[in-house]
Amino acid sequence: MKKFSYSLIVFLSCLFANAQDTISFYFESGKYELLAKEKLRLNEWIVANSTSKILAIHGFTDEVGTSASNDTLSKNRVHYIYNQINGKVAIRNDFKTISFGENFKRDQEQAKNRRASIFYLQEKDLAKENEILGIEIEKKEPIIIPDSLPFHEKIKLAQVGTKITLKNINFYQNTFQTTQDSQASLYDLLFVMQNNPNLKIQIQGHICCVDKDRRNLSLERAKQIRRFLQWKGIPQGRVSVTGFGTTQPIYPIPEANEEQAAANRRVEIEILSK
Known part of the structure; x- marks a missing residue:
């Protein structure tokens, strides 16, 4: 957990106050552990917000005691709340805490000053999380990978999220069951996995010519590719699989000719990490 310089406090306080939900829990004077009633409130909030995401926790105190002791007390209140929620509610990777001590505009009712406040997003708002927080994500221009490149060269150029069709994989x-003429492509994939130990992929199966993958054949074909890699020593944790059936055709179904059917009937890999 990190502590902000005071120059950021006003900005963040205004941002958090207007951008998302806040809940506060109240302490007895001089204490940093919640009494039973408030701890019950906290536990109930944790259960109700298992799909939310915490952005920050702020700690506050009243004016009783020295400035130094109140600074320590506000920190301890933040740590207490953090330890109660850690592992139970998602927390942003850049999660922040601010311990205000006595450095904030006080409420006339002292009990309201003895608190820790959680700032969070509900599940319904997570899709616009960066927008709410005013974070601009740098957009990377997609890399165009020439289809004529060897498979290992395509992998070098690929970014996380890139999809590459495995050429000449037939069943x-x-x-x-893969046909004999698929061996070269299977070994190309194996070579890439062996020589890029940090590479993780998802194998994605697609079929053609029918309105629905009733036998889940696209998934079984993806699994067959993974079985080959595992048989050759590639850990299962580096390879996930899925089957899209006919939901992502390149050409409309029914296809106009065998060339279109062959294009729809494919196996792709998606780069998960490199």
């Missing part, structure tokens, strides 16, 4: 009709 016997209506099965997930």
Whole structure:
């Protein structure tokens, strides 16, 4: 956990006050552990917000005691709340705490000054999290990977999220068994996985020619590729699988010709990490 310089406090306080939800929990004077009633409130909030995300926790005190002791007390209140929620509610990676001590505009009712406040986003707002917080995400221009490049060169250029079609991966009709002419492509994939130990991928199966993948054949074909990699020593944790059936065709179904059907009937990998 980190402590801000005071120059950022006013900005963050205004941002948090207007951008998302806040809840406060109140302490007895001089204490940094909640009494039973307030701890029950906190536990109830944790259960109700298991899908929320915490952005910050601020700690406050009343005027009783020295400035130094109140600074320590406000920090301890923040740490107490943090320890109660840690592992139970998601927390931003850049999670911040601010311990105000006596450095804030006080409420006339002293009990309201003895608190720790949680600033958080509900699940419904997580999709616009960065927008709410005013964070601009640098957009990377997508890299165009020439289809003519060798497979290992495509991997070098690929970014996280890039999808690459495994060329010449074929299966016997209506099965997930690869044909003999698929071996070269399978070993190309194996070579890349062996020589890029940090590479994690998702194998994605697609089929053609029917309105629905009733036998889940696209997933089984993806699993068959993973089985080959595992058999050759690639850990399962580096390879996930999914089957899209006919939900992501390149050409409309029914296809106009075998060339279109072959394009729809494909196996792709998506780069998860490098």
